[in-house]
Amino acid sequence: MEESAIRNVSVAPHTEHPAHTVLLVLAGCTFGYALSCVLGGPASDEGFHAPQIWHYYQGGTDHFDNITVPTTYHYVIGFVMRQIGYYHDYLLRLTSLLVALCVLPVFYQSVRRYLPEHAGVRTQQLFFTPLMFPYFFMIYTDLWALLFVATCFYFTLGRRYILGGLAALVAVLLRQDSIIWVGLAYLLVATENLEFRRPLPIKPLLGNAFKRGAPLALVLLLFLGFVIYNGGVAVGDRTAHQISQFNISNLYVLLTCAWLLFFPLCIQQAGRILALRHCPKVWPWVVLLVLGGFLFYMGTFSNPHPYNNTLFHFFMHNGLMYLMSEYVLFRALLYIPIAWMALTLCVMPYPDKRCYWLLLVAPIAVISHPLIEPRYYFPIYLLIQLWRPAMNTTAEWFTLAYYIVAASFIMYGTVTGWFFL
Numbered sequence: 001m002e003e004s005a006i007r008n009v010s011v012a013p014h015t016e017h018p019a020h021t022v023l024l025v026l027a028g029c030t031f032g033y034a035l036s037c038v039l040g041g042p043a044s045d046e047g048f049h050a051p052q053i054w055h056y057y058q059g060g061t062d063h064f065d066n067i068t069v070p071t072t073y074h075y076v077i078g079f080v081m082r083q084i085g086y087y088h089d090y091l092l093r094l095t096s097l098l099v100a101l102c103v104l105p106v107f108y109q110s111v112r113r114y115l116p117e118h119a120g121v122r123t124q125q126l127f128f129t130p131l132m133f134p135y136f137f138m139i140y141t142d143l144w145a146l147l148f149v150a151t152c153f154y155f156t157l158g159r160r161y162i163l164g165g166l167a168a169l170v171a172v173l174l175r176q177d178s179i180i181w182v183g184l185a186y187l188l189v190a191t192e193n194l195e196f197r198r199p200l201p202i203k204p205l206l207g208n209a210f211k212r213g214a215p216l217a218l219v220l221l222l223f224l225g226f227v228i229y230n231g232g233v234a235v236g237d238r239t240a241h242q243i244s245q246f247n248i249s250n251l252y253v254l255l256t257c258a259w260l261l262f263f264p265l266c267i268q269q270a271g272r273i274l275a276l277r278h279c280p281k282v283w284p285w286v287v288l289l290v291l292g293g294f295l296f297y298m299g300t301f302s303n304p305h306p307y308n309n310t311l312f313h314f315f316m317h318n319g320l321m322y323l324m325s326e327y328v329l330f331r332a333l334l335y336i337p338i339a340w341m342a343l344t345l346c347v348m349p350y351p352d353k354r355c356y357w358l359l360l361v362a363p364i365a366v367i368s369h370p371l372i373e374p375r376y377y378f379p380i381y382l383l384i385q386l387w388r389p390a391m392n393t394t395a396e397w398f399t400l401a402y403y404i405v406a407a408s409f410i411m412y413g414t415v416t417g418w419f420f421l
Contacts, residue, residue, distance in 0.1 A: 018108075021120040025104060025127050028404075029097065029136075032411055036093050036137035039415040046089075046139040049074060053092060053139070057081045068234040072173045073141040092139050100136050100143035103382075106150045110386055113157070114351045121396050126385055130406035131257060131374045131421060134414050142375045145175035149379050153386075156185045156216070165215020172223055176233050179223045180365040181379050182216055187357045189213040245370035248300050252324075252338055253317065254366045254377050258345075259337035261381065261403075264395045265348070265388055266340055272347040273340075286343075293342075294335050301331060305371050316421050317374055348389055355387045374421055 042050045048066050055062065056071070056078030063071055077095050081087045104123050111119040127133070135143050148171035155164035164185060171178035190209040194201050209217070227233060259266060276283050303309060303321045312322040324331045350356060362380050369376050391399075413419045 018120060021108070021123055024124055025101070028127060028133075028407075029101070031408070032133065032137045033094065033097060035411050035415045037090050041089060042139065043414070043417075044420050049139045049141070050089060050092060053078045053081070054087065057087050063235065065236045068236045069141055069175050070173050070235060072170075073144055077139075089139070093137055096139055096144070097136055100147060103143060103147040103150050106147065106154050107382065107386065110150065110154050110157075114386075115390055118390055118396065121400055122385055125396075125400050125403055126382065128400065128403040128407045129261065129381055129385075130403055130410050131261065132378055132381065133403075133407035134411050134421065135375060137411075140375070141175055142378055145171050145178050146378045146382060148174065149178055149181045150382060152182065152185050152216075153188075153383075156189060159212075161189065161212050162215050165219055168216055168219045169222075172219060176223075176235075177365070177369065177376065178379075179220065180361060180368065182219050182223075184357055184361040186213050186216040186220065187361070188354045189216060191354050191357070245305075246367050247302075247305065247370045247372065248367050249302055249321070250366040250369050250372050250376070251363050252297060252301060252334075253320065253372050253374070254362070254380065255338040255341040256320070256334060257374055257377060258380070258384065259341040262341070262344070262384060262388070264391055264399050266344045268389070268391055268395065269344045269348050270340075273343045276347070290339050290343075293339060294332075297335055297338065298332065301325075303372075308372050314419055316419055317372055321372060345384070350387050352387075355383075358383055358387070 048064070052064050052067050052071055052074040055064070056075050067074070073096075077092055080095050081091065084091070104127055107126050108119050108123045111122050115122075127136075132143075148167045151167040152164050152171060155161070155167055168178070168182040168185065172182065186209075189212050190205060192208055192212065194204055194208070276286050301324060303325045308318050308321050310318065312319045324334060345359060350358075358380075362383075365380065366376060390396075410421065414421070
């Protein structure tokens with residue numbers, strides 16, 4: 001690991017006690033869960049997931065047509081409810097929360113490999129990530145899948161490939177779109193300890209891919225078989241979730257959201273972006289790509305999915321899409337944070353050269369979704385948070401404070417029915 005690369009700023013050394021992280025997370029859990037109880041009955045897609053869990057709780061076996069993911073999540077929670085002998089939406093949310101919280105220790109241990117002194121604050125930032133925080137307290141599959149995606153990367157980067165493959169399998173059984181992150185993990189394994197030069201190291205590459213990467217390759221092959229057998233990726237509501245319906249606008253929304261979440265990082269990396277001016281062989285290409293990217297963005301932006309064309313005043317992401325569609329000036333100005341975030345991800349130093357695969361896989365992951373939803377970006381947020389360079393202490397704690405305030409506001413808007421992400 002090139003751990004020195006991630007320390008590109010002067011960071012005051014400090015020691016974080018894990019108890020501080022635990023106490024803040026417990027406070028956040030108490031706050032968030034109490035507000036979720038104010039919410040009462042199912043909200044948004046909870047109205048699809050909760051009936052499926054109720055069906056399993058009563059002993060049913062049918063997979064409802066409006067559930068597009070495997071019902072692993074629903075079956076597990078329904079099974080837990082049967083063992084308890086009681087069913088209530090509050091209890092469903094509590095069960096979902098307790099499992100989702102397991103992503104935090106996995107992430108904490110992952111950060112410790114690169115920046116042990118920052119593991120605590122980054123774990124707190126992950127928990128309070130404003131676009132993610134409300135889902136800890138709701139009946140959604142996304143954070144359970146994120147847990148096993150994070151576990152897959154933890155074991156894979158720790159060279160425990162069989163355990164990584166098992167985690168990858170569970171992630172896919174929870175959400176099919178996890179398969180893309182299994183693919184990224186496979187690329188990390190295949191290119192481990194390799195230097196890409198001429199001639200290409202074909203033999204070591206194949207050795208990694210077929211030996212070390214065998215458990216992940218098996219998951220990828222099993223998924224391919226499922227897609228062929230199933231006739232597509234979705235297992236319900238297939239007309240709205242077809243694998244052939246790519247949506248490049250998902251990439252633009254991702255970069256906009258990421259810029260808002262990682263603004264201090266973008267400020268930090270602005271110097272590295274501007275320093276490219278002193279590279280005569282690179283700077284003209286950067287300018288050309290930025291200008292060409294603007295024309296491509298303005299020409300390809302669209303909002304074709306029917307689910308993104310309703311309730312503009314309630315769904316925040318639908319409202320954003322409406323503004324981008326209706327107001328050309330707004331859409332044009334939004335290219336500034338989009339390009340800034342893209343450049344930040346390109347120039348920031350990563351702890352390992354293999355991490356640059358994220359720049360290829362992340363766009364594929366988001367445009368493969370025809371529907372635009374910020375929760376589809378959770379694995380990308382996690383990996384950026386894991387692999388980004390250190391910031392100074394003030395910036396790290398400012399980011400956490402900003403996250404807590406924004407997460408509290410979004411949680412309030414959610415439980416009062418004012419808006420939904």
